[in-house]
Amino acid sequence: MPDLHDDFTAYAHAHLPRLVTTAHLLSGDPRAAAELVRRALVRVCARWRRIPRDDVDFYVRRSLVKEFLRGARRRRSLPDGVLKDTSARQRAVLVLLHREGLREAEVAQLLGWSTGAVGSRARRGLAVCGGDAGRLRGLFAEVAETAEAARVGTGAVPFGVPLDAVEQRGRALRRRRRAVVAVLCALLLVPAGVFAADRIRGGGTADGSAAGAADGARSPIRVVAPGERVDALPGVQVWLTSDGKHWSTPQRPNQFLGLTGDSYASRSKAGAESERPTASVQPDRLNNSYFLSGLYRGLSADPARVEVTVDGSRMTGTVLTLAGSPGWGVWYTRAPLSLAELKSSYGDGGPTVTVYDAAGKVVARGGAQW
Structure with a gap:
């Protein structure tokens, strides 16, 4: 039987350069970018079997940006970079709009914000960066070219992201979550089983039987x-x-x-x-x-x-x-x-x-x- 994670490996290899570049724009630091991508891919790998194959990009982008925002909340300031004077949320919106090419409504869905909040942060962030969207996209392109030329990390670890370790960690996380879900389901089924046994012993009422049939239909x-x-x-x-x-x-x-x-x-x-x-x-x-x-x-x-x-x-x-x-x-x-x-x-x-x-x-x- 083919390994269900084979397509995760192919996806990660194919999209790693762009993910690292996007993470670099978000974090402003090459090493932080590699760690950001690693954490995001671990989470994606853990849920890979549940992610619709025609919707993978959404989940990967969402995981990457959420990881960045979580880390930004723990830091007092963001590292330098193209967007050094913007807030974490402004930075996320600008990267998604002008690097990833999403529309404001798509960014709102991805982040779980309102479209109005996305638009407001986009305008304020762009004003901080000089107000020229074309120039900002050009700067993003320059960062992408630099990252591609530098090839962060060694040849054995492309862009500093160890994909083998990512898969191992993702599978372990998935097994742990599955075990937790199994325990919760067992705890929920116990009272349901007791209730069903009581209904069988008592034969149920006419009203109760009708309600059960209605619920099922x-x-x-x-x-x-x-x-x-x-x-x-x-x-x-x-x-x-x-x-x-x-x-x-x-x-x-x-x-x-x-x-x-x-x-x-x-x-x-x-x-x-x-x-x-x-x-x-x-x-x-x-x-x-x-x-x-x-x-x-x-x-x-x-x-x-x-x-x-x-x-x-x-x-x-x-x-x-x-x-x-x-x-x-x-x-x-x-x-x-x-x-x-x-x-x-x-x-x-x-x-x-x-x-x-x-x-x-x-x-x-x-x-x-x-």
């Missing part, structure tokens, strides 16, 4: 009327109106997230980019778990599946759409997480949501603000 997509309240979980309600998402939890009643505003693409931008599909995540604590929910918008049709990922664990969300309002809706699910586990997940980017169409293609994604 329910579609993950439900069409609701404006203001119709849906009992998502005990004590948690979700409802939609034409202007956005409403939800209420025991700790935080009557919350609202609108379809317009800074959480989504800026209305001041004309054209298709302002309507680019996007999604969001809002976590609400419920005792020893979390109610995860969010908005998606800009789709041409209802989604086939919405998945939320927290620290490598994937959960399928229930979808609510408003009758007569295609293209947007609300998703929600419950995650068995503690506060410490949720905070820990932000070390790897935090909760992210991915929206798929009927063909299994990614049509929108986003994350929690951080």
